[in-house]
Amino acid sequence: MRIRELYDRPEPTISFEFFPPKTPEAEQTLFHETVPALVRLGPSFFSVTYGAGGGTRESTLRIVSRIRRDFGIESMSHLTCVGSTKEMLASVLDDAKTLGIENILALRGDPPRGQTSFTPVAGGFKNAVELIAFVKTWNCFGVGAACYPEGHVECSDKKLDWDRAAAKVEAGADFLISQLFYDYRAFLEMEDYLRNKRKVSVPIIPGVLPFLSTEQIKRFTTLCGARLADALLDKLHSLAGDDEAVRKHGVEVCTDICRRLLAHGVPGIHFYCLNRAASCSEIIQNL
Numbered sequence: 001m002r003i004r005e006l007y008d009r010p011e012p013t014i015s016f017e018f019f020p021p022k023t024p025e026a027e028q029t030l031f032h033e034t035v036p037a038l039v040r041l042g043p044s045f046f047s048v049t050y051g052a053g054g055g056t057r058e059s060t061l062r063i064v065s066r067i068r069r070d071f072g073i074e075s076m077s078h079l080t081c082v083g084s085t086k087e088m089l090a091s092v093l094d095d096a097k098t099l100g101i102e103n104i105l106a107l108r109g110d111p112p113r114g115q116t117s118f119t120p121v122a123g124g125f126k127n128a129v130e131l132i133a134f135v136k137t138w139n140c141f142g143v144g145a146a147c148y149p150e151g152h153v154e155c156s157d158k159k160l161d162w163d164r165a166a167a168k169v170e171a172g173a174d175f176l177i178s179q180l181f182y183d184y185r186a187f188l189e190m191e192d193y194l195r196n197k198r199k200v201s202v203p204i205i206p207g208v209l210p211f212l213s214t215e216q217i218k219r220f221t222t223l224c225g226a227r228l229a230d231a232l233l234d235k236l237h238s239l240a241g242d243d244e245a246v247r248k249h250g251v252e253v254c255t256d257i258c259r260r261l262l263a264h265g266v267p268g269i270h271f272y273c274l275n276r277a278a279s280c281s282e283i284i285q286n287l
Contacts (some may be wrong), residue, residue: 001074003074005205006268009025013269014042015046015268017274018030038273045075046064046067063075078105079092104144129168130171133146144177148161149187149226159193176194209271243287
């Protein structure tokens with residue numbers, strides 16, 4: 001099923017994202033503990049990330065295929081431009097098609113570890129817009145793309161970055177999923193711009209990351225350019241050293257964000273679960 005169709009349903013579409021485990025033991029945990037726990041929450045789909053340069057290509061496609069087969073829940077593979085030529089990406093899409101995968105989240109991707117900026121490889125794509133247009137030529141995939149409520153970390157003008165999100169839709173993206181954020185008003189401002197200034201009509205989905213520790217969320221927000229309000233940062237510092245207290249506070253913060261955005265009328269919530277189920281389970285229960 002194309003994920004775009006899921007967002008047409010009257011009830012909110014809940015989805016979860018995780019990354020391919022690095023060891024066989026971690027993959028066992030994913031399939032025997034984490035995924036079953038998330039399945040009990042009634043998600044509409046899962047998405048699975050894709051390592052830089054296709055480093056997790058086989059495991060990403062295998063995990064997406066296995067979830068669809070063993071759990072009967074739609075799953076989407078990420079695909080990035082990083083370190084890949086057009087021919088390499090075509091091979092990935094051929095494999096995805098052979099496995100029956102129907103949905104791709106097309107991303108430029110972060111620079112490889114140790115590099116501060118993205119540089120396309122010879123014969124590769126410069127940005128997600130080019131990749132989206134390429135994936136659409138297969139005529140067999142639903143295509144999602146990313147958007148950034150506070151602007152991409154490499155773009156100094158958030159409205160320019162929102163224009164780039166609109167360009168992804170013009171290239172063929174069927175829906176947009178946002179980067180993490182902790183001020184719901186940032187999402188609403190971006191949504192208003194895309195809807196009213198750029199006339200974007202596809203679903204725009206907030207991405208929510210329940211934080212697990214103070215240092216972790218400070219690192220994540222620094223990497224992606226998201227802002228932590230002073231009051232929230234003070235609270236996190238006061239709880240630093242007690243990861244369970246930080247996690248519980250993350251559940252409270254993210255529950256509030258989700259409630260506000262669902263009341264506003266967003267068609268769904270996409271949770272970055274970091275291969276763990278506890279916080280997402282508690283947020284869903286709260287909602």
